[in-house]
Amino acid sequence: MSLMKVFEIASSAMTAQSQRLNVVASNLANADSATSANGLPYRPKQVVFSELALGGTIGSGVRVSAVIEDNSPAKLLYDPKNPLADTQGYVAMPNVNVVEEMVNMIGASRSYQNNVEMLNTAKALALKTLTLGQ
Amino acid sequence: MEVGISFLPQAAKIAAASRPGSKMRHFLVVDPGAALDKEGATLLACLVLIQIENDTLKATMIESLDKLFQFQQNALNLRAFRQQLIASNIANADTPGFKARDIDFAAALSRATTGHSVPLRTTSNRHLGAASQNEPATVLYRTPRQPSIDGNTVDMDVERNRFADNAVHYDANLTVLGGQIKLMLAALQG
Numbered sequence: 001m002s003l004m005k006v007f008e009i010a011s012s013a014m015t016a017q018s019q020r021l022n023v024v025a026s027n028l029a030n031a032d033s034a035t036s037a038n039g040l041p042y043r044p045k046q047v048v049f050s051e052l053a054l055g056g057t058i059g060s061g062v063r064v065s066a067v068i069e070d071n072s073p074a075k076l077l078y079d080p081k082n083p084l085a086d087t088q089g090y091v092a093m094p095n096v097n098v099v100e101e102m103v104n105m106i107g108a109s110r111s112y113q114n115n116v117e118m119l120n121t122a123k124a125l126a127l128k129t130l131t132l133g134q
Numbered sequence: 135m136e137v138g139i140s141f142l143p144q145a146a147k148i149a150a151a152s153r154p155g156s157k158m159r160h161f162l163v164v165d166p167g168a169a170l171d172k173e174g175a176t177l178l179a180c181l182v183l184i185q186i187e188n189d190t191l192k193a194t195m196i197e198s199l200d201k202l203f204q205f206q207q208n209a210l211n212l213r214a215f216r217q218q219l220i221a222s223n224i225a226n227a228d229t230p231g232f233k234a235r236d237i238d239f240a241a242a243l244s245r246a247t248t249g250h251s252v253p254l255r256t257t258s259n260r261h262l263g264a265a266s267q268n269e270p271a272t273v274l275y276r277t278p279r280q281p282s283i284d285g286n287t288v289d290m291d292v293e294r295n296r297f298a299d300n301a302v303h304y305d306a307n308l309t310v311l312g313g314q315i316k317l318m319l320a321a322l323q324g
Contacts, residue, residue, distance in 0.1 A: 002211070002214035002215045002217065002218045003214045003217060003218070005218045005221075006217055006218055006221040009218065009221045009222050009225045010221060010225060012225065013224075013225030013226070017228075020228075048230075049226075049228055049229040049230065050229060050230075051226060051229055051232055058218075058219065058222075058235070058273055059218040059219055059221060059222035060222045060225075060226065061222065061225055061226075062225050062226055062228075062229055107228070111227060111228055114224055114227070114290070114294070115224065115225060118221055118224055118225075118297065121297065121298075121301045122217065122221065124301075125217070125301060125304050125305065125308075128305065128308050129210075129308060132308060132311060132312055132315070133311075133312055133315035133316070133319075134312075
């Protein structure tokens with residue numbers, strides 16, 4: 001039954017969008033982390049979406065094919081008192097663009113909502129189909 | 135369908151037992167002592183005819199029910215398929231390079247109802263002629279009105295609109311089909 005594929009499609013998209021939301025949360029939380037696990041400043045991450053073919057049908061879902069790191073040079077902040085400051089008094093800070101991340105977050109949450117509504121519609125239709133002829 | 139007419143109940147039983155595979159199931163037992171006047175003969179002939187008609191009706195009933203529901207069934211299948219396509223458009227609204235797809239519903243429905251689809255090959259004429267399981271319609275790409283720079287052609291407003299429209303149509307089809315089923319049940323049960 002094709003309607004059941006809608007559930008698969010919507011749930012794959014919801015998973016992908018929640019992963020995007022997770023990455024945004026991580027970027028925002030680490031906007032001021034001058035050191036990360038490897039000792040270097042935190043690098044903002046982005047998810048890459050790609051089409052996910054579902055077996056035997058033309059409809060396709062979404063998957064996160066990669067999580068890429070922003071490789072642009074770190075933002076330098078003049079703060080000679082900071083223990084992490086270099087010889088010239090500059091501290092390398094993560095170049096997280098907070099405005100960009102907020103926009104990304106709103107986009108992810110709206111897309112997630114869209115998929116939830118899609119799922120609800122498909123569910124209502126499937127349930128009605130089950131009561132056909134009664 | 136054969137109708138046997140016997141004048142003795144025992145003879146009817148013997149005839150049925152002697153031909154177990156035969157289709158002779160209906161025996162009109164006529165009392166040989168009763169004089170069969172003109173009215174009686176007419177009644178007997180009528181009974182035989184009714185019996186034959188009943189059997190023909192039973193044989194073609196399923197076929198005609200099938201035909202009656204065929205249109206709505208095709209329409210529902212197409213609607214469900216389209217729902218799935220639009221769902222994948224909405225799901226891929228943020229996927230770079232994704233091209234939104236849809237079907238020409240009117241063309242697909244007329245193709246489905248006129249039976250121009252490719253049927254499964256059958257090796258016996260008693261096999262059911264099921265339609266092939268390929269996609270029920272030709273999938274087309276939507277012409278984007280506001281194409282984005284990443285190659286994605288999903289217009290969320292258009293897709294949401296079509297999704298809701300398709301859902302309502304699916305619902306309407308279900309209602310009509312439900313009504314037809316109720317009508318047929320009423321006709322069968324009296």
